[in-house]
Amino acid sequence: MAYEECTVVGRNAVLEAYRSGKTIDKLFILDGCQDGPVRSILREARKRDTLIKFVSKEKLDSLSSHEKHQGVVAIAAAYEYATVEDLFKKAEEKGEAPFFILCDEIEDPHNLGAIIRTANLAGAHGVIIPKRRAVGLTGTVAKVSAGALNYTPVARVTNLSRTIDELKDKGMWFVCGDMGGELMYDLNLTGSIGLIIGNEGNGVSRLVKEKCDYVASIPMKGDIDSLNASVATGVLAFEIVRQRMGK
Missing domain, CATH: 3.40.1280.10 (SPOUT methyltransferase, trefoil knot domain)
Structure with missing residues (x-):
């Protein structure tokens, strides 16, 4: 099954992407950000063994094309992985x-x-x-x-x-x-x-x-x-x- 490759921006969007079963290749979190919603996202990411990176606000701004990211940006795969x-x-x-x-x-x-x-x-x-x-x-x-x-x-x-x-x-x-x-x-x-x-x-x-x-x-x-x-x-x-x- 093919996915459209996309950058998923914002806490709710990323959490929903995980819960819908979308394959997330990489998760970028604002360094030092550890509140409740972010911990929920990190739990989902670790369950699926996503590569997690803690980065600067500047890096998130760049990844999100300066959309409001709330400290969270994910990169979704373009295609589903096989086993x-x-x-x-x-x-x-x-x-x-x-x-x-x-x-x-x-x-x-x-x-x-x-x-x-x-x-x-x-x-x-x-x-x-x-x-x-x-x-x-x-x-x-x-x-x-x-x-x-x-x-x-x-x-x-x-x-x-x-x-x-x-x-x-x-x-x-x-x-x-x-x-x-x-x-x-x-x-x-x-x-x-x-x-x-x-x-x-x-x-x-x-x-x-x-x-x-x-x-x-x-x-x-x-x-x-x-x-x-x-x-x-x-x-x-x-x-x-x-x-x-x-x-």
Whole structure:
């Protein structure tokens, strides 16, 4: 189900958004504001594990375009998030071994949108993103995905490392992209697989990389040393496609 991405301004509006079941990505509260209505909002936010930030009045003024915010502004998701179980169901419906793309702190909405589009075209059964230090399903992400968000589920998890452990218990194994890895053509990338793509600047985090079964490198012949995150996703994802097709 698609939502119109929006900024929800004011205490009553934010509380009503929570009670109506709207997905709130981020909640901004005026620093030091802890009266009764704000505590009610914070209770709802914590129940849903919303990312909460205490900020200055100037920041709230900017977020609300200077509407009367009463110390509270929320950012609602443009699309509803799936669960990890939804991704498994999609694989089961297609009669295929699960193929998921996991984004380790991707911050640029254009990259995330392009990765979701690539995931759809490569036949991945869904994308997994973390709740913190990463972009959510904003309007820009939806637009760049070129409609793929209507078909490719995106699950948002609290802890990516823990999720990888849980997926390993279900028989999945993991490969991440990194310049220091083995050549991707030399790896067996078939079966029930998760492809992990790292942050635009820092790559895959150490904790996540340690959980990977393989580290894959893309052969590069140019004068610069790295690909954009979404382009790297495309190259690695379609090598997985090639191998899954038995080519």
